[in-house]
Structures are given as C-alpha cells and as structure tokens.
Amino acid sequence: MLAPQADQVRTLEKWEKNWQEDKIGFHQPHVNKVLENNIHKVLAGRTGVSFFFPLCGKAVDMKWLADMGHSVVGVEISEKAIKQFFEENNLTYSEEPVPAIPGMKVYKSSEKNISLYKCDLFNFSSSIRGQFGAIWDRGSLVAINPRDREKYSSLLTSLMAKDCRYLVATLLYNPELYKGPPFLVPDEQIHSLFGNSCDIELLQSEDAMTDRQRDWGLDYFTEHVHLITLKSS
Template sequence: MRGSDFLLHVLWLVLFQAAAGWCQANITSMLAPQADRVMALEEWEERWHEGRIGFHQPQVHKMLENNIDKVLAGRTGVRFFFPLCGKAVDMKWLADMGHSVVGVEISEKAIKEFFEENNLTYSAEPVPAIPGAKVYKSSEKNISLYQCDLYNFSSSIDGQFGAIWDRGSLVAINPRDREKYTSLIISLMAKDCRYLLDTLLYNPELYKGPPFFVPDEQVHSLFGNSCDIELLHSVDALTDRQRNWGLDYLTENVYLITLKSS
C-alpha cells in the first residue's frame, strides 16, 4: 500500500470511529431520561391482576393487518413468535389463517384469558428445561403460550421462527436490557424470518414509561450488524390517552427486520 493510500485508510478509520462514537453518545443522551427505569416482573403480573392493561387491544393490530403480506412473503404455515404476548387477539387471527403461534408471557392470568375469551380449550404442562414454567397449548389451534420469564426462553425450547410480531415487547422491556433482548430475538430468527417491530417516539422527559421511547438510531444500533432494517411506516399515533400521560407528540414506527444473507 502506498504512503498516501495508507494515510487515507487511517484517516477513514479515524473518521468512522469518531462517527460511531458520536452516534453512540447521541443515543445514550437521548435515552438518559429513562435509562434507569426498571419494571419488575411482579409489577407486570400486578397490572394484569388489577386490570390495568390499557396496552391490550381488543382487535387485530392495524400494523400487523396492513403488513401481513410483507411478513408472509408468499409463505404458508409460518411459525410466528410473540414476545410478551399478553392475550393479543392477533395470535388467534394468525392461527385461523393456518399459521402456528408460540408466545411467551409472565402473567398466567393473561394466558388463561386469551384461551377463554377466544373460546379455545387448552391444556397446561410443565416445561422441564425452565424450572417453574408452564406451557399452555390450544386443543383446536396450533397455539402454544409459555408462562415464564422471556429471558429463560430460547431456541432450544421451541426452535426458531419464520416470523416475529413485536407489537409491545421491545417498548416494554427495561431499557437497560435491550442488548440482551436483541441477542435473544436474533437467536430465535430462522434464516427466512421476517420480524415486524413496532416502536414509539416521544419526548422521554415528559413520561417515564412504559411503553418506553425507542429511537430509530437505537434500532439500527441494536440490529444493524446482523440484520437489514426497513422502515415501513411512521405515523402520528397521539391520542387522548397519551395526552393524559403529558405527551405532546407520539410517533409510531414500524420496521421489517430480516437477517443479512451471509
């Protein structure tokens, strides 16, 4: 390598590292207001027991409905994973279409209500690999819901998935756990997996969460090394409910994330 080429290479590396450092510092600054916010699993269970589940939607989520063709990409019988699934009616909607669904949820009440409210009979059995965990299985549909800590779940428990619908999971986990969460999600993605991710943008100085603020820059920082990321939608999602939280704007971003071809 000639001296001038070497100098240009070194300069490029220095600029690249400086830009990466600035980007990470910028992300850290944006996340600072919620960085130390922690929700214990018991608090989520308490919300379910008290019926404080304003995040639950009684109908299929529009962002899933509007993008289902992109998620399926012509495939049939796709295995869907729902992290922190709650009692999302989306699961039955997909099962009715002939897909299989695996969800993970800490609240036993949420899981039982899902089956009961959808008139599905079910059975429960222990999960030997996860002490204290149970898996609830529908008798009529291909739906299995694991009651356990999400981070105790892995591909060794129930394989990998062709699709993931993350409507309220990344925005619900504790902000400090996002790298751990990302590693888990990527490990659950089959080669052809199409991961639909829903995030929220707002001023984190005005509301402590959850749901938490997840900037576009962090989505790329978390997934960009392993995945291709496509922003499908960015829409104004502010309603009176969020105004009551003190927010003056709320943007909903929906991404399609796929593993990079090696």
Template structure:
C-alpha cells in the same frame, strides 16, 4: 403575522421557523411587511395546514432551521435515552397490572400495523411459525392461527394466558416445561397455539426452535431499557434464516413521560439489530390518542420496521 422583538411590535412574513413540537413553531426571522397583515396571517395558516398535511402522509420537505432540543437529542440516542436509562419495571409489577386489570396496552382488535404489513411478513409463505414476545392476550395470535399459521408466545402473567384462551373460547391443556423450572406451557386443543408462562430471558431456541416470523408490538417498548442488548440477542437467536421480524416502536419526548411504554429511537433499532440484520422502516405515523394525551406528552410517533437476517 405580528411579533414582538426587544419589546417592539413588528410585522412581516416568517422566513425562519423553529419547531417546538410537531404542531408548534416559533419565528426566528421574518421579512417586514407591515401593510398586509391580514393577508399574511391567512397565508401563514394555509402554509401551516399544508405542512401538517404533508407530515401526516409521510412526505418530507427540506428546510433550513436551527435544530430543536428534541431533534438534537434524536441524533444522539444516548442523550435522548438518558431520562429513562435507569427506569426498571420488576416482573412482579407486570403481573400486578394484569391482576388489577391495568392493561390499557391491550387492544381488543387485531393491530392495524399487523394487518397492513402481513403480506410483507408472509412474503408468500404458507403455514408460517410466528413468535410473540411478551404476548399478553393479543387477539392477533388467534387471527394468525385462523389463517393456518402457528403461534408460540411467551408471557409472564398466567392470568393473561388463561384470559386469552377463555375469551377466544379455545380449549387448552397445561403442562410443565422441564427445561425451565417453574414454567408452564399452555397449548390450544383446536389451534396451533402454544403460550409459555415464564421469564422471557429463560426462553431459547432449544425449546421451540427458530421462527419464520416475529410480531413485536408492546415488547421491545416494554422491557427495561438497560436490557435491550440482551433482548435483541435473544430475538436474533430465535430468527430462522428466512425470518421476517415486524417491530413496532414509539417516539415521544422522554422528559415528559417516564414510561412504559418506553421510547425507542430509530438509531437504537439500527444499533441493536443492524450488525446482523437489515432494518427497513415501513411506516411512521402519528399515533396520538386521548389516552396518550393523559401522559402529558406533546406528540407520539409510531414506527414500524421490518427486520431480516443479512444474507450469509
């Protein structure tokens, strides 16, 4: 390994590394070893490959390094959230995205994290009532209904709701919601699926009761960051005592992308739900795709949590 220090070229084996991103590091210290450059470079590449592999299978390793700026921010959520703290998406902007077809967040197949964790969510229970906040036209809803579960969703876009029923060849009825002025509920004639077209914060347990499960993918990460405490209070109020809430969040450098979807640090998940719920991290995976690279971010981590009410 060859480095430059104070204008002089030096070589040696790196012993103190500082990560700039999940895939880049700088050398802070090394042991001089000028006679074996080729061998050392080869060994360094092997070490890099090994560490990369360990990261992707979820293993961890101990290290003594100077924390990066991103790592330091992750220990102080308020600092990490600062770049997006005042970011606001009006309800009308989401409706415009659906009207214009700017829905890159929609997935045409069942989400892999729901499939992977469905047994943990069901916990052996048949006929579970699922709640989908900001449901869009998620195909996950029909997938669950086909397996004997019932689904209630809330979505602001009428177009998204109608597309869900039409694209899944499901007949439906439409009726007003007396307790929410201007709201409508769309009910499948064949499956146990009810989708409410309304402001999420106007929905409550007085309308549909509480639920045995919640699938939150693209909801907490989509709401305005300043509304998260209100959102967490609503979701908690919709949880039955045996509810199992599957929560999908994203981590990236908020200095590089303004959102949405917005960054949700692990520490904030615990601060939002921890007072009344047990929070368990189920998965943490590299979620970077070509679409995400267009956001000019250097990494994207997807975390999946299981949130359950604490025993009374």
C-alpha cells in the same frame, strides 16, 4: 435522548400485578392495524409460518394468525393473561410443565396451533421451540427495561430462522415528559441493536397520539414500524 429513561425498571412482579388488577391499557381488543396492513410483507408469499410473540399478553392477533393456518408461540409472565386469551377466544387448552426450565409452563390450544409459555422471556430460548419464520413485536421491545435491550436483541436474533421476518413497532416521544412504559425506542437504537446482523427497513411512520397520551402530558407520539431480516451471509 435515551438518558431520561435509561435507569427505568419495571419488575416482572409489577407486570403481573397490572394483569391481576386489570390495568392493561396496552391491550387491544381487535387485530392490530399495523399487523393487518403489513401481513403480506411478513408472510412474503409463505404459508404455514411459525410466528413468535414476545410478551404476548392476550393479543387477539395470535388467534387471527392461527385461523389463517400459521402456528403461534407466545411468551408471557402472567398466567391470568394466558388463561384469558384461551377463554376469551373460546379455545380449550391443556397445561403442562416444561421440564428443562424450573417453573416454566406451556399452555396449548386443543383446536389451533397455539402454544403459550408462562415464564420470564429471558428464560426462553431456541432450545425450547427452535427458530421462527416470523416475529410480531407490538408491545415488547417498548416494554422491557431499557438496560435489557442488548440482551433482548441477542435473544430475538437467536430465535430468527434464516427466512425470518421480524415486524416491530416502536414509539417516539419526548422522554422528559413521560417516564414510560411504553419506553422511547429511537430508530438509531434499532440500528445499533440489530444492524450488525440484520437488514432494517422502515415501513411506516404514523401519528399515534390519542387522549391517553395527552393525559400522560405528551405533545407528540409517533409509531414507527420496522421490518427486520437476517443479512444473507
């Protein structure tokens, strides 16, 4: 099932170019419904939760969570995306280098507890900001190159605090008809990537087909949402 996409590679430069040319059909101008519908399961009664957004883009979900009193850390390769996030949400921000990682910069909101790091996601680690109480992964696992998924799951697991609740949306479709991204991530792979150290719960399965996917030539397009938590040792 994964074979047609196994060798697909999208470079960081290509993602940056997408942002520069405003080819960002993946961006949603509103708070994601999956997050809204499952926020109670992610929070589990907690307040002031630290959220991590891998490949955050300029997701409005970040401000929505910060407005609720949570802290947000995002990682994004595109400086344009980061600056647009602050500007479009009327937030002032500071910009400073991160000495530990050459070339890495962090942009911090003055009004809200939001810090966005401009860097390759795989250069980020818990040594920079510790571990997190929640992760929201809407377009990250499905966007990274399929060959990097083991490395990705190791990184994400290392960023999870003991009580972390990791919400991830994945996509199912026929990979013979569309090469991606977003890439196909079957449920079996979620279990092979995270199952050794985590409990995995399928929260919802929804038909996510729109005209955009029909234009890709797809005949079905299903979104699965999983909640991943560390096994209690």
